[in-house]
Amino acid sequence: MPTVKDVVVKKPSEAEMAEAKSWPTxxxxxxxxxxxxxxxETCLLIEGKxxxxxxxxxxxxxxxxAGDMVVFPEGxxxxxxxxxxVKKHYKFD
Incomplete structure (x- = not known):
């Protein structure tokens, strides 16, 4: 079973930010x-902590x-x- 150690937090590239803006909020x-x-789930935080x-x-x-891209593992x-x-753009794989 995944843990929070498996969560990826990063600063998105310009291309990743542009793509994320097309996702729901x-x-x-x-x-x-x-x-x-x-x-x-992959999300881009627009606001919040x-x-x-x-x-x-x-x-x-x-x-x-705000400004971070985060990937949460299934499970x-x-x-x-x-x-x-919080306000975020998100997508589920």
């Missing part, structure tokens, strides 16, 4: 919630913010802790 207010990835931890908690976490069970409202 999703947003949420500051909050905390459980999430299970049934597919691989998030820390994601494993579920159950392994003591590991990954953080990302990841995690908790999203949104400290600043």
């Amino acid at each position: 999703w947003g949420c207010e500051a909050s905390e919630f459980d999430w299970d990835y049934t597919q691989t 998030v820390v994601v931890t494993d579920r159950p908690d392994s003591g590991e976490s990954v953080s990302f913010a 990841l069970a995690c908790v999203w802790k949104v400290s600043a409202p």
